[in-house]
Amino acid sequence: MATTVRRDVLTLPAAGLGPDNPLPPLGPPARARRVEIRDREGLPRDMARQLAHEPLRSVLPTRRRDGYGRERTATDIETIVIENERLRVTVLPGLGGRVHSLFHKPTGRELLYRNPVFQPADFALNGAWYSGGIEWNIGATGHTTLSCAPLHAARVSAPDGGEMVRLWEWERLRDTPFQVDLWLPADSDFLYVGVRVRNPHEKPVPVYWWSNTAVPEERRVLAPADEAWHHGYARTLRKVAVPEHDGEDRTRPARAEFAADYFYDVPDGTRPWIAAVDADGHGLVQTSTPRLRGRKLFMWGSGPGGRRWQEWLTEPGTGGYAEIQAGLARTQLEHVRLDAESEFAWLEAYGPLSAAPDAAHGDDWAAARDEVAARLADALPAETVAAAYERWLPHADTTPGEVLATGSGWGALEVLRARYELPGTPFPEATLGPEQEPWRDLLLSGAVPEPRRVAPPGPTLVAPHWRDMLETAPAQPHTEYHLGVAQWHAGDLAQAVRSWERGLALAPSRWPLLRCLAVADRESGHGERAADRYAEAFDDLCAERRDDGAAWVAATAALGREALDALLAVGRAEAARAVWARLHPGTRATGRFRLAEARLLLAEGDAAAALAVFTDGFEVADLREGEESLGEVWAALSDEPLPDRYDFRMRP
Incomplete structure (x- = not known):
């Protein structure tokens, strides 16, 4: 045939x-x-x-x-x-x-x-x-x-x-x-x-x-x-x-x-x-x-x-x-x-x-x-x-013939920017979508549009050519947020912090900038200040979130997870508990947050309740290859061998 x-x-x-x-x-x-x-x-x-x-x-x-x-x-x-x-x-x-x-x-x-x-x-x-x-x-x-x-x-x-x-x-x-x-x-x-x-x-x-x-x-x-x-x-x-x-x-x-x-x-x-x-x-x-x-x-x-x-x-x-x-x-x-x-x-x-x-x-x-x-x-x-x-x-x-599947619009954006000639692999402008639209606007008008509605910010482009465009764009809060991310990626950490701080002064949505500043504090060894900023960022997000839609639930879970880690790292269990209480119930029920709950209970001095979390059973869906957190928490709770269901250890 x-x-x-x-x-x-x-x-x-x-x-x-x-x-x-x-x-x-x-x-x-x-x-x-x-x-x-x-x-x-x-x-x-x-x-x-x-x-x-x-x-x-x-x-x-x-x-x-x-x-x-x-x-x-x-x-x-x-x-x-x-x-x-x-x-x-x-x-x-x-x-x-x-x-x-x-x-x-x-x-x-x-x-x-x-x-x-x-x-x-x-x-x-x-x-x-x-x-x-x-x-x-x-x-x-x-x-x-x-x-x-x-x-x-x-x-x-x-x-x-x-x-x-x-x-x-x-x-x-x-x-x-x-x-x-x-x-x-x-x-x-x-x-x-x-x-x-x-x-x-x-x-x-x-x-x-x-x-x-x-x-x-x-x-x-x-x-x-x-x-x-x-x-x-x-x-x-x-x-x-x-x-x-x-x-x-x-x-x-x-x-x-x-x-x-x-x-x-x-x-x-x-x-x-x-x-x-x-x-x-x-x-x-x-x-x-x-x-x-x-x-x-x-x-x-x-x-x-x-x-x-x-x-x-x-x-x-x-x-x-x-x-x-x-x-x-x-x-x-x-x-x-x-x-x-x-x-x-x-x-x-x-x-x-x-x-x-x-x-x-x-x-x-x-x-x-x-x-x-x-x-x-x-x-x-x-x-x-x-x-x-x-x-x-x-x-x-x-030149390809019949289209069998469609990928992302990011290639189309780069071709639009630089007019690349790439025979055999077309990236047509028709594939541009909502995630590329703000960057298309920056390319054509020189400005990043401020969001029309309150929502978690979209993805940031960090390549040098996009960073250059952000640096010459009008210094609006949303632009300063993206510029800081691009500068951070380039290794210009001090300038990234300055961009986020400038954006924070006028931003209607403060939590994305506060979270970036919290990461900067954490990476520079200022754990207490990072915890403060994470707590403030989470407070701001909870006041701002509009519904229980997927975008807001994902943002709350992601920021809550980082805030819990930062607060527990400096021994502030009470503040961590306040973050826990404002997570969506469905988020708290997931395996990653059941593990966080065990850590929180341990920090609060309730080892028996923390052990009960393991006994009840949970699965951390996004357990990272090589991650050893399950064994570390278990070792703090029990002298017994790590149960088989939690044993993902990849080395002796």
């Missing part, structure tokens, strides 16, 4: 994403991973340089996505299905463009770990993320801020004369447009994925890319390397042997005790690939053109924390998964320089692989990886991938 592209609907038990957090994320990313300067000695020179290259300051201009819960209902999710006689590929354009399923029809095998539910969890740089399938991580170290966001999608002419699907968006952390072309030749067992990341600016930008594939964890993972860079939750980077170190075969994910990353040190000039095969030698292989040099295995481990996370991200009894990944650098701690007005492009291929099980699972590592490399060469020679890349590249600029 010829390759077909169609729209379809997938019904899954799904938790709603809820509203975004309206407070600008002024702090550093919660999962910022860095290697200290003293630990970079002895590393390859390019790795050491890229480890230090422009680490992320914050997730601005994006917003935190923490409004989801854990109650799942049957939900229709729009999909795009690409199919030939060999493969059926299911893509979720509204959820980061993820490949949800890669089904090999001749053998009846699902090649990926296919999550049977949609359950957001706090793993992305800005919060909401979900497990399973193949995801496209761009921006900075971690899971992309686009994990649960819609991408643009359309039909495009494929190099073989058929159809392929193009996904594209404007990545906002680094201001880089990108595209992912999914091409399935008519008689192919392999899905080709052409990727292009562009820098349209007049200066270099740091780039990060890792394609992340979930596979069942009982498979063995193989790659063409004898060593790997190990990175665990102790945050150290060290060279280890492959497959075995510390007495255990680390290519078998289910056998490890604790979660860890293994970045394979693929020798220069070696064909890059990574595979995961089951006990019978069947599984998935991923390969690419040389630009995508890195390969990685992530495993959850067999410890109680890893097992708990596996259950948390799906449903008990559905099986665990590991991740095999491919990236631009050796490790995910690096960012690669992309020169001005240039691009990176490469081709990936995903498909089935069958190897002799006695060799692929044998104790002779060289024989095992040689067997997989040979079977890959038989199924898809490196020359075939290189030729497919050369055929695809001229089609990367092809």
Whole structure:
């Protein structure tokens, strides 16, 4: 059969994403991973340089996505299905463009770990993320801020004369447009994925890319390397042997005790690939053109924390998964320089692989990886991938045809501002929406419009060109608020405080500015003053909020959470209780605030009541990867071991 592209609907038990957090994320990313300067000695020179290259300051201009819960209902999710006689590929354009399923029809095998539910969890740089399938991580170290966001999608002419699907968006952390072309030749067992990341600016930008594939964890993972860079939750980077170190075969994910990353040190000039095969030698292989040099295995481990996370991200009894990944650098701690007005492009291929099980699972590592490399060469020679890349590249600029899905309006705003020419990835002005409208006004009139109604402020743009426009705009309170956020992001902390203080003098809505000043006090070590300002900000918000709509409930929850933390940090339990009392009842019932209640009761001296909160049971829907707050509070309440339901610990 010829390759077909169609729209379809997938019904899954799904938790709603809820509203975004309206407070600008002024702090550093919660999962910022860095290697200290003293630990970079002895590393390859390019790795050491890229480890230090422009680490992320914050997730601005994006917003935190923490409004989801854990109650799942049957939900229709729009999909795009690409199919030939060999493969059926299911893509979720509204959820980061993820490949949800890669089904090999001749053998009846699902090649990926296919999550049977949609359950957001706090793993992305800005919060909401979900497990399973193949995801496209761009921006900075971690899971992309686009994990649960819609991408643009359309039909495009494929190099073989058929159809392929193009996904594209404007990545906002680094201001880089990108595209992912999914091409399935008519008689192919392999899905080709052409990727292009562009820098349209007049200066270099740091780039990060890792394609992340979930596979069942009982498979063995193989790659063409004898060593790997190990990175665990102790945050150290060290060279280890492959497959075995510390007495255990680390290519078998289910056998490890604790979660860890293994970045394979693929020798220069070696064909890059990574595979995961089951006990019978069947599984998935991923390969690419040389630009995508890195390969990685992530495993959850067999410890109680890893097992708990596996259950948390799906449903008990559905099986665990590991991740095999491919990236631009050796490790995910690096960012690669992309020169001005240039691009990176490469081709990936995903498909089935069958190897002799006695060799692929044998104790002779060289024989095992040689067997997989040979079977890959038989199924898809490196020359075939290189030729497919050369055929695809001229089609990367092809104008998309029928629109299959629509992403955000942020790319359209940037194209409107700078008149970028981006063949192949149009960002039409028609996609501009309410969030972009104030910034369009600033661009065209030189002024930020003051809000027409009382509401939590919209998102702030922080790139230098937008900051320059804010600095020359009329100094209205709303402008001073956004200007301060942009200055804070740029590292000009003192000027940010001055802008917020100027805005505060005339602002009809004071709480957004007071909250920003509270963050500044907290970051500068003035805990008491930060607590005062948080309390004042929360008082102002409660007096201003107009209804119990989603926007106000989200604002109250977000500011209340920060105010509680600030007040408890300086021992002001009575003031924290006053904040607690004014939260919406539905907010107080959520797991995050049940944990806050336990902390509050503990601060008030009622340890028995705090322990009862744990005994009654709760789930913190937005528990952060690596977060240890549950164990810390429990340890203050009891000498008993942390109950399994609360044990998400990722390290010894």
